Amino acid sequence: MKLQTKDYLEICPGCLACYNQGRLTFYWFRLNKETTLKQIEAALDIEEIHKRAKTPYACGGDEVHIQDNDFNGGEYMTAKEIYGYVKLLRLVPSFDYVRAFKEIYLMNDEFEWFEASDMFKRFAEDVMTFDSDREFNTHLEDIFTETHGINDDQNPLLNPLINYIQWDAVVRDMKMDWEEVEISGTTYAWRKL
Numbered sequence: 001m002k003l004q005t006k007d008y009l010e011i012c013p014g015c016l017a018c019y020n021q022g023r024l025t026f027y028w029f030r031l032n033k034e035t036t037l038k039q040i041e042a043a044l045d046i047e048e049i050h051k052r053a054k055t056p057y058a059c060g061g062d063e064v065h066i067q068d069n070d071f072n073g074g075e076y077m078t079a080k081e082i083y084g085y086v087k088l089l090r091l092v093p094s095f096d097y098v099r100a101f102k103e104i105y106l107m108n109d110e111f112e113w114f115e116a117s118d119m120f121k122r123f124a125e126d127v128m129t130f131d132s133d134r135e136f137n138t139h140l141e142d143i144f145t146e147t148h149g150i151n152d153d154q155n156p157l158l159n160p161l162i163n164y165i166q167w168d169a170v171v172r173d174m175k176m177d178w179e180e181v182e183i184s185g186t187t188y189a190w191r192k193l
C-alpha cells in the first residue's frame with residue numbers, strides 16, 4: 001500500500017545546555033507551506049522550548065539545538081534557514097519533493113536556503129513522479145520510441161524493429177541522464193541538472 005504523501009516537515013528544537021547536562025528538552029514543531037519566519041523564530045525561542053518540553057528553564061542555556069528533523073537538515077539550522085525550506089515547499093506539491101531533491105544535492109548541512117535556488121526551480125519544473133520503477137522505465141521507453149520515430153503511426157517501416165530492441169540496455173543508458181529517488185514508495189525522477 002502506498003503511504004500518503006506528507007504535506008509538512010517537522011523539526012525538533014531543543015536546548016543545547018540541557019542536552020549537554022544529559023537532559024532531553026525538546027518538542028516537535030511542524031512546518032507547512034503557510035508557516036512564517038516569525039512563527040519559526042518563536043518556535044526556536046529558548047524559553048518557548050522549555051515551556052513546550054515542560055522542563056523548568058533552570059539550565060541557563062541560550063543555544064538552540066535542532067535535535068531531530070525529518071528532512072536531513074542540520075543540527076544548528078537558524079530560523080532563516082528553516083524558513084528557506086518553507087520557500088522551497090511553496091514551489092512543489094508536497095514536502096517529499098524537497099526530500100527527494102535533498103537526497104541528491106544537499107549533503108551539506110551548512111547550505112543556506114534563504115531563497116529557492118535556480119537549481120531548485122528547475123527541479124520543481126522538471127520533476128515527475130511514478131508509482132513504481134517499472135512505470136518510470138515505461139516512460140523512458142516511450143521517450144525513446146518517440147525520439148526515434150519508432151511507433152505505429154509515425155514510421156511503419158521502422159516499426160518492426162521495436163521487437164528487436166534491448167529495452168534493458170536502452171533504459172539503463174537513458175537513466176544515466178536522470179536522477180531517480182524513491183520516497184515513501186513513490187519514484188521521483190528528473191533530468192540531471
Ligand SMILES: [Zn+2]
Binds near residue numbers: 015016017025057059
Ligand atoms: Zn535547557
